[in-house]
Amino acid sequence: MYQVGKVSSAEALKLIGRSVELAEKINKHIAIAVTGPEGELISFLRMDGANPASAQIAQSKAYTSARDCKSSKAQGDFMREANREQGYWTDHRITGFGGGLPIIQNEKVIGGIGISGLSEEEDERIAREAIEYVYAA
Numbered sequence: 001m002y003q004v005g006k007v008s009s010a011e012a013l014k015l016i017g018r019s020v021e022l023a024e025k026i027n028k029h030i031a032i033a034v035t036g037p038e039g040e041l042i043s044f045l046r047m048d049g050a051n052p053a054s055a056q057i058a059q060s061k062a063y064t065s066a067r068d069c070k071s072s073k074a075q076g077d078f079m080r081e082a083n084r085e086q087g088y089w090t091d092h093r094i095t096g097f098g099g100g101l102p103i104i105q106n107e108k109v110i111g112g113i114g115i116s117g118l119s120e121e122e123d124e125r126i127a128r129e130a131i132e133y134v135y136a137a
Contacts, residue, residue, distance in 0.1 A: 006036045007103055007111035011134055012043035015103075015113055018130040020047060023117075030117035030126065031058035037109050039063040039093070047117075054116035061100025061114025061123075063093045069109045072100030073120060099123025103131055 007015075012034040019032040029049035034042050039062070046055045061072040068075050076096020079085070098120030103111040113130060115123040 004037060005105060005108050005110045007034060007042055009042060012111075014134045015130045016043055016045050018133045019113075019115060019126050020045070022126045022129055023047065026122075028118055028122075030115055030123070031055045032130075033059040033062040033114040034103075035059075035062045035066045035112045035114075037066050037111055039067040039112065042111065050117045057095065057097060058099070058114040058116035060093050060095040061097060061116060062112040063100075063114070064095050064112070065100035065102045065114065066109060066112030067094070069102050071098065071102070071124065072096065072114065073098030073124060099127060101127045101131060103135070105135060 015034050016032045023030045029047040031046040031050050031054040033044045036042055064072045064075050072095055079096045099116055100112060100114040102109045103113060113127045115127045
């Protein structure tokens, strides 16, 4: 039997809760998506006041990070450096916007988190801090 480590639903809720706390500290509204390692959604929240477009973007960031095992920003950098259009992957859910990070435990990707609604740098900072908060122990 082949077993895959995966973000649990309880961990996904903690990631979302911490992300909301961090956004509220700076008086902003975001969308947060958490996926398993295959990129499929485990949990999602769009805060009241967050731009509706941020909902799909957050989900695409989490999906990209989990599937490609790297940040969505790194995926975007690769797209530009290799001169490859998004369509190259034949997957409309792949994105190059920063703000998505893989969730790695024991050197394995167990999921992805995507934040959208702020600058790409702020989105990624919140994602990183949420991961550190949930998985630091």
